[in-house]
Amino acid sequence: MLDAKFNLAQMCNKFPLIVFYQGNYRETPSHSILNIVEKNISANMKKPAVRSILYLMIEALQNIERYSAHTHSSDDYSLVYSDNNFFHIYTQNVIENVKIEGLKKRLDSVIDKSKEELDEIYSKTLSGDERTEKGAGLGLIDLARKTRNRFFYEFNTKDETYSTYSICFAIPLNKEDYDSQPNFQESKEIIKKLNQNFKNNLSTLFYGGDFSNNFVRALLDLITNVKKENIINHSTKIHHVLIELTQNIRRHAYKTDNHVSGQLCIEWQKQNLGISTYNIIEHDKIEVLTKKIDALNACDFKGLEDMSKKSLTDFSEESGVGLIDVSLFAFPNKIQYLLKNNLDIGTELLLKINLSHD
Amino acid sequence: MTNETFTINAQEDTPFVSLEKKEGHNQIVIKGLSMPENVLEFYAPLNEKIFSFFDGSFENIELDINLEYMNSMSNKQLLKLLKNMAEKDHQLKVIWRYNQQDDLIKHKGAEIQSIFPHLNLQLQEIAN
Numbered sequence: 001m002l003d004a005k006f007n008l009a010q011m012c013n014k015f016p017l018i019v020f021y022q023g024n025y026r027e028t029p030s031h032s033i034l035n036i037v038e039k040n041i042s043a044n045m046k047k048p049a050v051r052s053i054l055y056l057m058i059e060a061l062q063n064i065e066r067y068s069a070h071t072h073s074s075d076d077y078s079l080v081y082s083d084n085n086f087f088h089i090y091t092q093n094v095i096e097n098v099k100i101e102g103l104k105k106r107l108d109s110v111i112d113k114s115k116e117e118l119d120e121i122y123s124k125t126l127s128g129d130e131r132t133e134k135g136a137g138l139g140l141i142d143l144a145r146k147t148r149n150r151f152f153y154e155f156n157t158k159d160e161t162y163s164t165y166s167i168c169f170a171i172p173l174n175k176e177d178y179d180s181q182p183n184f185q186e187s188k189e190i191i192k193k194l195n196q197n198f199k200n201n202l203s204t205l206f207y208g209g210d211f212s213n214n215f216v217r218a219l220l221d222l223i224t225n226v227k228k229e230n231i232i233n234h235s236t237k238i239h240h241v242l243i244e245l246t247q248n249i250r251r252h253a254y255k256t257d258n259h260v261s262g263q264l265c266i267e268w269q270k271q272n273l274g275i276s277t278y279n280i281i282e283h284d285k286i287e288v289l290t291k292k293i294d295a296l297n298a299c300d301f302k303g304l305e306d307m308s309k310k311s312l313t314d315f316s317e318e319s320g321v322g323l324i325d326v327s328l329f330a331f332p333n334k335i336q337y338l339l340k341n342n343l344d345i346g347t348e349l350l351l352k353i354n355l356s357h358d
Numbered sequence: 359m360t361n362e363t364f365t366i367n368a369q370e371d372t373p374f375v376s377l378e379k380k381e382g383h384n385q386i387v388i389k390g391l392s393m394p395e396n397v398l399e400f401y402a403p404l405n406e407k408i409f410s411f412f413d414g415s416f417e418n419i420e421l422d423i424n425l426e427y428m429n430s431m432s433n434k435q436l437l438k439l440l441k442n443m444a445e446k447d448h449q450l451k452v453i454w455r456y457n458q459q460d461d462l463i464k465h466k467g468a469e470i471q472s473i474f475p476h477l478n479l480q481l482q483e484i485a486n
Contacts, residue, residue, distance in 0.1 A: 213370070213395050216393075236460050236463070237462060239427065239462075240427075243393055243429050244429065244430055247395065247431075251395075308469070309472070309473050311434075312437050312473065313437065313441075313473060315441075320430055321430040321431075322429070324430075325430050
């Protein structure tokens with residue numbers, strides 16, 4: 001199972017930002033997802049570009065909240081990522097088969113239209129009487145306009161009553177990309193890989209990008225506001241594990257120009273909460289780290305408590321106790337890890353822990 | 359003796375701190391969130407300030423700690439501070455507050471009690 005996660009991590013490692021959220025969109029996670037993306041892209045993009053992307057994201061994500069049949073949370077998801085040329089927004093939701101025909105008509109009325117034609121359709125819709133039961137269809141038209149019609153859509157039948165509806169937009173990030181075509185085939189491959197890894201989860205968050213405290217705060221906002229469900233009593237435990245793992249990446253991962261990137265994945269499952277991280281560690285740090293993890297995994301609970309006290313009071317070194325805390329909270333589950341020494345700059349490391357719900 | 363106070367405002371990742379010198383009663387309050395990326399940038403100067411403000415003497419002092427969250431590195435720095443202060447004055451009194459539903463902060467307080475059994479540390483639950 002770690003190999004599959006590792007393959008996904010390696011596939012996504014080249015993107016400066018990738019955020020995937022699968023789950024119950026009645027919990028209205030859009031604001032929290034937007035927050036995570038905004039914290040990341042604001043550091044590298046000008047305000048108008050950030051506003052434009054966030055506006056289109058709101059339209060796309062709220063479409064899931066409004067239009068999904070909300071029957072299968074594992075089939076409702078959004079994926080946003082940057083490949084430095086385009087910003088991709090991919091959404092999927094479950095839809096009742098009886099609604100497909102009307103939706104297809106609206107989609108086909110905008111697909112392959114020129115900019116001028118789309119502007120005209122937009123103005124007519126804005127001033128006209130056409131309304132859907134939940135909106136005017138302006139969101140879709142605007143998405144087509146702003147992405148200069150760079151989008152595709154698909155319907156896939158689930159059963160007699162339901163299908164999944166997917167739509168993907170790509171926003172050019174640079175002037176020189178205005179006349180290029182995005183790589184939609186890659187979008188489909190990423191989705192396929194994400195589904196292979198996460199289709200059995202109740203909910204999943206997969207993030208790849210910068211690991212600053214800004215990201216940690218945005219992440220905690222999603223956990224606190226969206227994933228309240230039945231884990232209130234353990235929320236401080238989960239917060240602590242997430243903060244420790246993400247700050248560990250910040251402290252120990254390979255840096256370029258003080259920029260640290262990595263990946264974090266949270267999987268809400270029936271029995272467990274699975275948390276995994278991926279990042280690159282300099283070669284000379286990896287042995288110390290793996291020795292520490294092996295020592296932690298070899299301890300019983302009392303042994304971990306003793307290690308914690310010893311490390312907390314060893315003021316001669318600045319080594320942390322974060323991983324000890326993670327082990328304590330995950331006990332009796334162990335820290336799993338996988339290493340691949342493929343790179344000149346360092347070793348790729350995938351870590352995974354499971355926290356039981358009880 | 360005139361009263362004297364010194365405060366550090368809470369930031370996004372660091373707690374509110376107040377140091378107060380009053381006749382017969384000195385107090386340090388540490389309150390809020392502690393999860394800075396670089397803990398030494400906050401806690402090393404704080405340690406120095408506490409010692410210089412109280413002239414290295416902690417007689418009649420009460421340390422009131424009310425953290426809604428602290429990361430593990432903050433935990434270590436707080437322990438260092440407590441150890442340094444307790445070495446100067448064994449009468450140091452610590453109130454460790456925790457929210458009713460917060461097992462983590464309660465656990466951390468109990469852990470400090472077991473690491474420093476002679477420290478006068480009282481765990482105090484705050485109702486929701």
